[in-house]
Amino acid sequence: NAGVTQTPKFQVLKTGQSMTLQCAQDMNHNSMYWYRQDPGMGLRLIYYSASEGTTDKGEVPNGYNVSRLNKREFSLRLESAAPSQTSVYFCASSARTNTEAFFGQGTRLTVV
Amino acid sequence: KNEVEQSPQNLTAQEGEFITINCSYSVGISALHWLQQHPGGGIVSLFMLSSGKKKHGRLIATINIQEKHSSLHITASHPRDSAVYICAVRSQGGADGLTFGKGTHLIIQP
Numbered sequence: 001n002a003g004v005t006q007t008p009k010f011q012v013l014k015t016g017q018s019m020t021l022q023c024a025q026d027m028n029h030n031s032m033y034w035y036r037q038d039p040g041m042g043l044r045l046i047y048y049s050a051s052e053g054t055t056d057k058g059e060v061p062n063g064y065n066v067s068r069l070n071k072r073e074f075s076l077r078l079e080s081a082a083p084s085q086t087s088v089y090f091c092a093s094s095a096r097t098n099t100e101a102f103f104g105q106g107t108r109l110t111v112v
Numbered sequence: 113k114n115e116v117e118q119s120p121q122n123l124t125a126q127e128g129e130f131i132t133i134n135c136s137y138s139v140g141i142s143a144l145h146w147l148q149q150h151p152g153g154g155i156v157s158l159f160m161l162s163s164g165k166k167k168h169g170r171l172i173a174t175i176n177i178q179e180k181h182s183s184l185h186i187t188a189s190h191p192r193d194s195a196v197y198i199c200a201v202r203s204q205g206g207a208d209g210l211t212f213g214k215g216t217h218l219i220i221q222p
Contacts, residue, residue: 045211
C-alpha cells in the first residue's frame with residue numbers, strides 16, 4: 001500500500017532556483033495538504049485543496065504555488081527559492097476535510 | 113487562530129513506565145488528532161477523536177471538550193515507543209487543515 005508518496009526525499013537548491021515537490025495519493029481522497037516543519041515549531045499549513053479543482057491558502061503561503069493536477073496529485077512549486085524556505089515539507093491527504101489524515105514521508109529541502 | 117500547547121516538551125522515562133502527554137487548545141474544535149513521528153521518518157496518525165476516549169493496543173487517547181484538553185497515555189512503555197508525539201486540531205468553522213502543537217519528544221530507556 002503506497003498511501004501518500006512524495007518526491008524527492010531530499011533536495012538542495014541554490015537561492016533563486018525553482019523546483020516542484022510532487023505528491024500523489026492512491027486512497028481516492030478528496031482533500032490534500034502541504035505543510036512545512038521547522039525546528040522548534042509545529043507543522044504549518046502552506047496550501048490545501050479540499051477537492052479536485054480547488055486550492056486555498058493556508059497559514060504560510062508566500063513564496064509558494066500549488067496545482068491540484070487531478071484527484072491523485074497535488075504539487076507544490078517554489079518559483080524562486082530563498083534560504084527561509086529551508087524546511088521539511090510534508091504532503092497529507094484525507095478522505096474529507098474532517099477525517100483521518102495520512103502523511104507522506106517528507107521532503108527535506110535545503111536552500112543555500 | 114487556535115493555539116495548541118503540548119506538555120511536556122521532552123520526556124525521558126524507563127521501560128515499563130506509564131506515560132502521559134498533554135495537549136490543550138484555545139478555540140473550539142471539530143476534531144483532535146494524535147500523531148507519531150519517528151526520527152528521520154514520516155508522520156503516522158494514531159488517533160482522531162472528537163469526544164470521549166479511544167484505545168489502540170497500549171495507547172489511550174482522551175479528550176475533554178469543555179476543558180479544551182486531551183491526553184495521550186502509553187501503558188507499559190517500550191523503547192520502540194521513543195518518538196515525537198504531536199497533537200493537532202481542526203478548528204470549528206475555520207479554514208481547512210490542521211493546527212499543530214510543537215510536539216513532545218519521548219525517550220524510553222531500556
